[in-house]
Each structure stands twice: as C-alpha cells, then as structure tokens.
Amino acid sequence: MKLFTVGPVACYPEVLESVGQQMYSHRSKEYFDLHYETIKLLQDYISTKNEIFLFSSTGTGFMEASVRNCVRKSMLCCVNGSFGERFAEVAQANGITVERLEAPAGTPITSNELEKVLTEKPNLEAVAITHNETSLGLINPLKDLALTAKKHDKLIFVDAVSSMGGTEIKADEWGIDVCFSSSQKCFGVPPGLGIGSVSNKALNLSSTAKNKGWYFDFKVWEEDQKKGRGTPVTPAIPQISGLHTALKMIERKGGKNWYYDLYRQRNQKIRQGIEKLGLSTFPKRGFESPTVSCIKTPQGVEGGVIYEKMRTKGFELAEGYGPLKKSTFRIGNMGWVEMQDIDIMLSSLGNVLKSI
Amino acid sequence: MKLFTVGPVACYPEVLESVGQQMYSHRSKEYFDLHYETIKLLQDYISTKNEIFLFSSTGTGFMEASVRNCVRKSMLCCVNGSFGERFAEVAQANGITVERLEAPAGTPITSNELEKVLTEKPNLEAVAITHNETSLGLINPLKDLALTAKKHDKLIFVDAVSSMGGTEIKADEWGIDVCFSSSQKCFGVPPGLGIGSVSNKALNLSSTAKNKGWYFDFKVWEEDQKKGRGTPVTPAIPQISGLHTALKMIERKGGKNWYYDLYRQRNQKIRQGIEKLGLSTFPKRGFESPTVSCIKTPQGVEGGVIYEKMRTKGFELAEGYGPLKKSTFRIGNMGWVEMQDIDIMLSSLGNVLKSI
Numbered sequence: 001m002k003l004f005t006v007g008p009v010a011c012y013p014e015v016l017e018s019v020g021q022q023m024y025s026h027r028s029k030e031y032f033d034l035h036y037e038t039i040k041l042l043q044d045y046i047s048t049k050n051e052i053f054l055f056s057s058t059g060t061g062f063m064e065a066s067v068r069n070c071v072r073k074s075m076l077c078c079v080n081g082s083f084g085e086r087f088a089e090v091a092q093a094n095g096i097t098v099e100r101l102e103a104p105a106g107t108p109i110t111s112n113e114l115e116k117v118l119t120e121k122p123n124l125e126a127v128a129i130t131h132n133e134t135s136l137g138l139i140n141p142l143k144d145l146a147l148t149a150k151k152h153d154k155l156i157f158v159d160a161v162s163s164m165g166g167t168e169i170k171a172d173e174w175g176i177d178v179c180f181s182s183s184q185k186c187f188g189v190p191p192g193l194g195i196g197s198v199s200n201k202a203l204n205l206s207s208t209a210k211n212k213g214w215y216f217d218f219k220v221w222e223e224d225q226k227k228g229r230g231t232p233v234t235p236a237i238p239q240i241s242g243l244h245t246a247l248k249m250i251e252r253k254g255g256k257n258w259y260y261d262l263y264r265q266r267n268q269k270i271r272q273g274i275e276k277l278g279l280s281t282f283p284k285r286g287f288e289s290p291t292v293s294c295i296k297t298p299q300g301v302e303g304g305v306i307y308e309k310m311r312t313k314g315f316e317l318a319e320g321y322g323p324l325k326k327s328t329f330r331i332g333n334m335g336w337v338e339m340q341d342i343d344i345m346l347s348s349l350g351n352v353l354k355s356i
Numbered sequence: 357m358k359l360f361t362v363g364p365v366a367c368y369p370e371v372l373e374s375v376g377q378q379m380y381s382h383r384s385k386e387y388f389d390l391h392y393e394t395i396k397l398l399q400d401y402i403s404t405k406n407e408i409f410l411f412s413s414t415g416t417g418f419m420e421a422s423v424r425n426c427v428r429k430s431m432l433c434c435v436n437g438s439f440g441e442r443f444a445e446v447a448q449a450n451g452i453t454v455e456r457l458e459a460p461a462g463t464p465i466t467s468n469e470l471e472k473v474l475t476e477k478p479n480l481e482a483v484a485i486t487h488n489e490t491s492l493g494l495i496n497p498l499k500d501l502a503l504t505a506k507k508h509d510k511l512i513f514v515d516a517v518s519s520m521g522g523t524e525i526k527a528d529e530w531g532i533d534v535c536f537s538s539s540q541k542c543f544g545v546p547p548g549l550g551i552g553s554v555s556n557k558a559l560n561l562s563s564t565a566k567n568k569g570w571y572f573d574f575k576v577w578e579e580d581q582k583k584g585r586g587t588p589v590t591p592a593i594p595q596i597s598g599l600h601t602a603l604k605m606i607e608r609k610g611g612k613n614w615y616y617d618l619y620r621q622r623n624q625k626i627r628q629g630i631e632k633l634g635l636s637t638f639p640k641r642g643f644e645s646p647t648v649s650c651i652k653t654p655q656g657v658e659g660g661v662i663y664e665k666m667r668t669k670g671f672e673l674a675e676g677y678g679p680l681k682k683s684t685f686r687i688g689n690m691g692w693v694e695m696q697d698i699d700i701m702l703s704s705l706g707n708v709l710k711s712i
Contacts, residue, residue, distance in 0.1 A: 190592075192549070214419075214420055
C-alpha cells in the first residue's frame with residue numbers, strides 16, 4: 001500500500017530501521033482490526049469487561065486522567081515509595097486535596113491501616129494504590145487493599161505500571177475502577193503507550209466533571225471507541241502493534257498463568273543469586289516484587305558505582321530511585337530476559353563486587 | 357547491552373519485528389545524547405532558541421498544554437476547519453472562554469480580520485492559529501497572523517501539526533510562544549510523539565498557573581530537561597530515534613530549504629495531475645497547502661467511493677474530513693513519497709475516475 005494519506009504517513013526507509021514497520025492509516029480496516037483485537041486480549045488478561053483505552057501517552061497519563069475525570073474534591077493516596085508519591089503530586093496538581101496513607105520505605109500498605117483511614121474519613125472519594133512500587137522493588141497487597149476500599153464504596157485507581165502482565169490482576173473481581181499500565185514494562189514493548197481499564201462508574205463521573213480537559217477525557221475516548229473509530233487522537237501504532245504481538249506470543253506459549261510463573265521463576269533466580277553473593281533485598285520479606293528487585297549495596301559502596309561497572313560489562317541494571325538512590329540498586333526482570341542471561345549477569349555482578 | 361533495567365525493558369525478538377530496534381534505558385547516556393541532539397536539530401529547523409519538549413503524546417497534547425499552562429480566562433481561536441475547531445473545543449474543555457474568528461471553509465483567516473478582533477477585544481490573552489488546516493488542504497498566512505497578534509502583545513499558539521518540517525516556520529522571528537507538531541506528518545516518523553517549542557513568556561505564565569495538571573506541565577518538563585534528565589515521563593524512544601534519523605537525513609540531503617522545495621514539487625505535481633484529470637482543489641487559490649491537497653469529487657460521486665477504489669489499487673488516500681467528508685477526498689504528500697509513486701497514483705486515480 002503506497003501511502004498518500006494525512007494520518008500516519010509513510011516512513012523513510014532509513015527511519016524504518018528505527019521503527020521496524022511501515023505505517024498505515026489509523027482510520028483503515030487494518031488499524032481497527034489491530035485496535036479492537038488488542039483491547040479484547042487485554043480485557044481477558046486483566047479479567048475485566050470494562051472499556052480499555054490505549055492512550056497516546058505513558059501510564060502517568062492515566063494517573064492524571066483518573067483524577068481529572070472522576071474526583072471532585074479529595075482522595076486518598078497510599079504512599080510507600082516514589083511512584084505513590086507521584087500519584088499524590090499529580091492529584092494535587094489537578095487541584096485535589098490529598099490525604100496520605102503512608103508506610104515506611106520497604107513496608108507494605110496494609111488493609112487494616114486502609115480500613116482505619118476510610119472509617120475515620122468517610123468523605124474521601126477515591127483511593128489510589130501503587131500495586132508494584134518500582135522504586136523499592138515492593139509489591140503492595142492489591143487484592144486486600146482493593147476489597148477494603150470497595151467495601152467503603154470508594155473509587156479505586158491502581159497504578160499497575162510495573163505489575164500488569166507480570167503478576168495477577170483481576171480488575172472486576174477486585175472492583176478496580178481505573179487500572180493502568182505502560183507498554184514498556186512487563187509486556188516488553190517500547191515506551192509511548194498507556195493502557196488502562198475504566199469502569200462504568202468512572203465513565204459516569206466523567207460525564208459531569210468540570211474543566212477535565214480534552215486529551216485524557218474518558219468520555220471522548222469512549223465515544224470514538226464505541227463508534228468503531230478507535231481513538232480520538234492518532235494512536236501510537238508501533239507500540240500497539242508490538243503489544244498485540246506480545247499478547248499473542250504469551251497466549252501461544254501458555255497464557256497469562258504461564259507468564260506469571262515465568263516472572264516468578266526469573267525473579268526467584270535473581271534473588272537467590274543475590275543472596276549467594278552475600279547481598280539482600282530491601283523490602284520486608286514476603287513483599288518482594290516479582291518484576292524488579294531492589295538490593296542493598298554492600299557497606300560503603302554506592303549503587304551508582306555498581307550500576308556503572310555493570311554497564312562496562314554490558315549489563316544495564318537500574319540505579320536506586322529517590323531517597324534510596326545511593327544505598328540500593330535494582331535488577332528488573334521485565335520483558336525479554338532469558339534464564340541464561342540471568343546466570344551471566346549474576347556472574348558479572350559477582351566479579352564487580354569482588355573488584356570494589 | 358543486556359537489559360535488566362526498570363525503564364524501557366528489552367523487547368521480545370518477535371516484538372522487534374514491529375518496533376525495529378532494541379530498547380535502552382531512558383536514563384542512560386545513549387538516550388541523553390539522542391534527546392539533546394534531537395532538540396538541537398529541531399531548534400535549528402524552526403529557528404528558535406526556545407526550549408523544545410518531546411511529549412509522550414500526540415500534537416494535541418501540546419494544544420491542551422498551551423491552554424492549561426498559559427491562559428487564565430479567555431482566548432481567541434481562529435477557526436476555518438476541523439482542527440481549528442478542535443483547538444476551540446480543547447480550550448473550552450479546560451474551562452477557558454473562547455472567542456472565535458471564523459472564515460468560511462476554504463477561505464483563509466486574514467490578518468486584517470485578526471487585527472479588527474484584537475482591537476475590539478483587548479482582553480483576550482492568546483491567539484490560537486492552525487497553520488495548515490489538514491481537513492481542508494488549506495494553509496493560513498501564519499507569518500502575517502502571528503506578527504499581527506504579536507503587535508497586540510498576545511500569546512501565540514500555533515498548531516503546526518501538518519506543516520512543521522514541510523514548510524517554513526520561523527518561530528522566534530514570528531514571535532510564536534507555543535509551536536507544536538507531531539512525529540507522523542512531515543517528518544515521516546510513526547505517530548506517538550508530540551514536538552513543541554515553548555517561549556519564556558509561556559514558561560513564566562506556567563509558573564503561576566493553577567490546577568494545570570502534571571502530565572503536560574511545562575515547568576515539570578523544563579526542570580528535567582535543564583537538569584540533563586531528559587523527560588519527566590518515559591519518552592517514546594522509537595519515535596524520537598526515528599525523528600533524529602529523519603532530521604539527520606534531511607540535513608545530509610540539503611537541509612530544510614531542500615526539504616521545503618521537495619514538498620512544493622511533490623505537491624505541485626499532484627495538483628497539476630489532478631487538474632489534468634478534470635478535478636480541482638477545494639481551497640481558495642493561493643492558499644493551497646503544500647503538504648495535503650483537498651480535492652472536490654466529480655458531480656454525484658462520494659469521496660468514500662474514490663477512497664475505497666484507490667485502496668483496491670494499493671493506494672491509501674484520505675477521505676474528506678468533517679463537513680466535507682462526502683464532497684471531497686484528500687491526497688497527502690507527507691513523509692516518504694517518491695515522484696514516481698505520484699505518477700503511478702495519478703494514473704490509477706485516472707482509471708478509477710473513468711470506472712465510476
């Protein structure tokens with residue numbers, strides 16, 4: 001198909017080397033097939049009948065959207081790390097009064113604490129939960145937290161950026177109103193795509209929201225999606241195409257439970273290897289994330305040093321984040337990571353630690 | 357580099373076929389080099405010293421951002437087509453009172469009319485101009501309009517989505533405060549990246565804006581960019597990489613003036629071919645867009661029929677847009693379009709027209 005269109009236009013051959021595939025119109029049958037099939041696959045993946053929107057943004061776009069479409073005055077943010085902190089910051093930037101439920105770094109938010117706050121402050125409209133706190137390698141007990149918030153009839157927003165795909169989420173059973181993620185984490189697709197499910201309750205609140213803006217207006221997205229027009233703005237086609245490919249690959253290899261197991265296995269292998277090297281992970285035992293491990297550096301060694309030395313050996317780990325930038329480093333096991341890669345990485349890490 | 361990171365993570369081999377290149381960390385030297393070099397190339401391209409941000413969004417993200425960061429109460433939207441209409445809609449969705457300066461479809465907005473409105477209504481804070489009205493294949497006289505608005509000391513927002521790259525823009529000389537585009541138009545890169553320059557005046561207004569949100573907060577973007585951290589959210593790496601490739605290619609082949617000439621030549625060839633086929637373009641003569649031609653269908657023929665028949669011949673044109681959906685169709689010449697492709701396309705179009 002030679003493109004003479006005004007939507008996504010033909011890419012130069014040299015550009016193609018960077019982006020992988022020729023474009024096609026986002027108003028063509030080819031795109032609509034891709035769009036609606038990807039949404040169906042995602043609905044099955046997180047067990048929801050809610051609409052799923054494919055935002056031309058990162059996951060943080062959904063953070064902003066959830067607040068702006070659904071909250072009028074005040075909400076609760078569960079904060080035990082940098083991304084919980086970001087949710088609070090985003091809510092405040094949108095004029096919302098934020099109540100905080102905090103836990104010390106490395107400690108999960110518990111449903112008992114949540115129960116207490118919601119009982120004491122019945123006017124809070126919504127609860128924001130960071131499922132997997134990427135900055136600390138900690139997973140919060142989402143199911144318990146969500147069911148507690150649901151009992152109090154609160155809206156529930158879940159930042160599932162580094163968990164969706166890699167660990168179980170049952171959006172409808174757990175009563176999640178907005179559950180969002182990004183392409184570039186567990187699904188192993190390049191960044192630039194926000195993925196999120198939106199409940200009817202959230203859509204109804206959006207209908208009467210004031211000054212909610214246009215770009216992330218749930219009702220605008222719902223209208224185009226329901227009319228068969230896909231998206232109101234041009235979609236991030238390479239990322240959507242990549243996500244579709246990843247979801248079909250997972251389906252073929254054994255489905256989401258197979259994929260969850262794979263995450264667990266890779267993560268355990270990393271954590272066992274770390275312990276053998278005499279290191280330990282940061283979060284409270286039992287709440288270690290299955291997608292990213294946050295590791296305490298040896299006494300007197302800064303995380304940045306380990307990060308840089310590992311780069312010279314051909315491994316990009318992640319530095320610590322926020323307040324733990326110096327005292328930790330992180331090892332992700334998201335996307336395309338093979339078991340033998342983990343062996344070689346651990347062996348290199350052992351050499352790096354000896355050399356310091 | 358084997359990725360064990362928590363930023364953009366490694367893509368599966370099968371996904372790579374869709375997205376073209378392996379990912380790397382957006383906090384790595386590799387990304388920062390790409391980021392700041394791309395920005396420098398864009399600043400040269402639109403002749404500005406202003407900051408340029410690479411939003412993880414489409415161009416419409418900048419439309420929302422310009423309003424939300426800079427306008428307090430009311431602004432003027434120049435509307436002579438569907439995308440001017442969208443700017444007004446976006447402004448209203450953000451709680452702004454919109455004054456409209458309209459021209460009939462196919463007719464440009466003139467600086468005389470703008471002068472008149474701005475003299476009559478001195479309290480308007482900003483003027484939004486659609487440079488190239490993609491829906492009608494019409495180019496508005498941006499330089500004249502911008503200089504008129506500047507004379508009245510108004511903020512100037514320019515939707516340059518389907519013009520930036522393909523025709524001259526001198527952002528600083530013309531006094532443009534926010535000048536934005538998207539990756540998927542004249543630069544021939546896949547969709548998913550918003551490109552926009554932001555003046556110091558706009559940044560200063562952002563500093564004191566209330567409830568401006570977080571995702572498109574100019575000050576948040578400025579801070580990370582100035583600190584050498586690139587972007588506050590994960591950038592759309594494939595698109596940025598593609599844009600960098602496209603800009604370097606243009607530079608190598610003769611620079612922006614060479615590229616503008618190429619657009620003119622391709623566009624003239626299409627319009628001459630159209631006339632030979634007995635058809636004519638929609639906009640007032642002298643205001644035909646150099647990037648997309650809007651063509652009146654023959655008497656009694658709907659644009660959708662031509663569009664569908666051309667698809668069966670392997671050409672994706674564009675249907676008419678908005679109110680002109682049935683009575684026009686559009687032929688873009690953005691991105692990778694070779695002269696011989698135009699010949700073959702026109703020949704096929706001739707056959708299609710005979711067959712109707």
